[in-house]
Amino acid sequence: MATDASSSMFPPWPDRLRHSAIILLAAGLALSALVLFGEVSPTIAAVVFVCVAGAALVPWRLHNAVASRDEVLGINPVEAAAVSAVVSGMPDPAVLLDRAGRVIHLNAAASQLAPALRKNELAQFALRSPDIITALREAIATAEPRRTTYLDHVPVDRWMELIITPVSVPTNFGGSDYCMLMTFHDQTPLRRVEEMRADFVANASHELRTPLAALSGFIDTLQGPAKDDAKARERFLGIMHAQATRMARLIDDLLSLSRVELSAHVRPDTLVDIVPIIRQVVDGLEPLAGERQVRIEIDLPATPVQIAGDREELLRLFENLVENALKYGASGGKVMVSLTSAASPDGAAEVRVMVRDFGPGIAPEHLPRLTERFYRVDVGDSRAQGGTGLGLSLVKHIVNRHRGRLLIESALKNGATFTACFPQIKTPAGG
Numbered sequence: 136m137a138t139d140a141s142s143s144m145f146p147p148w149p150d151r152l153r154h155s156a157i158i159l160l161a162a163g164l165a166l167s168a169l170v171l172f173g174e175v176s177p178t179i180a181a182v183v184f185v186c187v188a189g190a191a192l193v194p195w196r197l198h199n200a201v202a203s204r205d206e207v208l209g210i211n212p213v214e215a216a217a218v219s220a221v222v223s224g225m226p227d228p229a230v231l232l233d234r235a236g237r238v239i240h241l242n243a244a245a246s247q248l249a250p251a252l253r254k255n256e257l258a259q260f261a262l263r264s265p266d267i268i269t270a271l272r273e274a275i276a277t278a279e280p281r282r283t284t285y286l287d288h289v290p291v292d293r294w295m296e297l298i299i300t301p302v303s304v305p306t307n308f309g310g311s312d313y314c315m316l317m318t319f320h321d322q323t324p325l326r327r328v329e330e331m332r333a334d335f336v337a338n339a340s341h342e343l344r345t346p347l348a349a350l351s352g353f354i355d356t357l358q359g360p361a362k363d364d365a366k367a368r369e370r371f372l373g374i375m376h377a378q379a380t381r382m383a384r385l386i387d388d389l390l391s392l393s394r395v396e397l398s399a400h401v402r403p404d405t406l407v408d409i410v411p412i413i414r415q416v417v418d419g420l421e422p423l424a425g426e427r428q429v430r431i432e433i434d435l436p437a438t439p440v441q442i443a444g445d446r447e448e449l450l451r452l453f454e455n456l457v458e459n460a461l462k463y464g465a466s467g468g469k470v471m472v473s474l475t476s477a478a479s480p481d482g483a484a485e486v487r488v489m490v491r492d493f494g495p496g497i498a499p500e501h502l503p504r505l506t507e508r509f510y511r512v513d514v515g516d517s518r519a520q521g522g523t524g525l526g527l528s529l530v531k532h533i534v535n536r537h538r539g540r541l542l543i544e545s546a547l548k549n550g551a552t553f554t555a556c557f558p559q560i561k562t563p564a565g566g
């Protein structure tokens with residue numbers, strides 16, 4: 136912290152007075168000697184002494200005039216130093232003001248947040264937000280706490296909450312006075328979470344309402360105009376089945392996502408061999424591959440590859456990646472699934488499972504957003520494929536819980552490669 140509790144509120148004025156006294160004593164002695172030896176007349180010596188005295192005392196008086204604010208407050212210097220130290224030590228931006236709104240002390244975080252704030256200057260001039268100024272004026276006028284929020288645009292958008300608390304300070308004269316403690320709290324993460332939650336609820340309701348509306352529409356039709364139309368009934372029941380399946384899948388994905396999120400902070404600690412897990416996923420998706428006329432090629436080691444993992448979550452993860460490759464990359468006719476060992480950017484050994492397809496690929500502008508909930512490159516295509524828009528979000532959460540990384544590489548017309556990387560476990564066999 137670039138703050139100085141010792142020199143802040145109460146300058147060491149007795150030291151300054153001592154300096155003046157030493158200067159005066161020295162001047163007095165020198166002039167007396169000169170008068171004694173007849174070098175100067177007593178009158179001249181007296182005039183010179185008055186000048187020296189003035190020169191020695193005026194800076195001290197001037198200094199005291201500047202410090203008069205502290206004198207008025209009359210705070211005990213020990214307490215003042217303690218107050219300054221507390222302000223300096225606060226993790227959030229904090230500013231201590233006097234009753235007039237003049238800055239007595241501010242910490243480094245506050246200087247960074249509002250560089251225009253200066254000691255001994257009115258805070259009102261340095262803070263541009265009208266809401267802050269109003270809150271400050273009110274707090275000063277009423278000696279009651281005030282709270283306000285504002286949006287700081289520089290250097291990035293940040294939601295800040297400002298709390299102004301009048302604090303009572305005992306004075307030297309046995310009474311008490313008050314200062315204003317102004318603290319700033321960054322509310323941006325909370326706001327973001329709140330926005331995400333609202334978006335999520337809106338998206339989830341929309342996704343559920345669409346198939347639900349289709350189901351109600353078909354029920355009405357079957358009860359009314361198509362009541363006796365056996366052919367239409369068959370067709371509609373087929374569509375209703377597909378919509379109901381989509382709803383079930385969506386709810387399933389939502390529940391899985393919330394389960395993984397709830398346990399995000401707990402890293403799985405069971406050792407699992409991921410080779411059979413990948414095989415099981417590929418075997419289970421062979422019928423879909425046959426339906427889409429895609430060949431799945433696998434390149435897996437013959438020996439076990441253990442990681443610290445959750446079997447069910449890993450099944451879900453690979454299922455999503457291989458299923459996406461089969462659904463969206465079907466035109467490439469081939470999907471490759473391989474497992475390798477490599478070093479992460481920070482040099483740690485990791486196990487990489489790569490799922491590659493040779494389909495249309497994904498345009499670069501979509502890549503950073505693919506793992507957002509409900510984000511889809513082509514909503515119609517995803518719905519037609521029975522997608523929920525939650526698959527890759529779930530994949531990302533599962534990878535994160537395993538303390539791994541998800542790499543996505545793709546270029547239009549060149550297929551897509553999704554790689555899930557997991558930290559390698561050092562087994563006694565070195566596997």
Ligand code: ADP
Pocket residue numbers: 455459460463464492494495496497505510511512513517518521522523524525526527528551
């Ligand atoms: P969905 O349920 O829609 O499949 P995902 O989260 O699994 O949701 O995928 C999000 C979107 O990413 C998909 O809608 C699709 O547009 C795109 N996508 C995912 N995998 C691939 C792939 N292998 N090739 C092309 N696009 C893909």
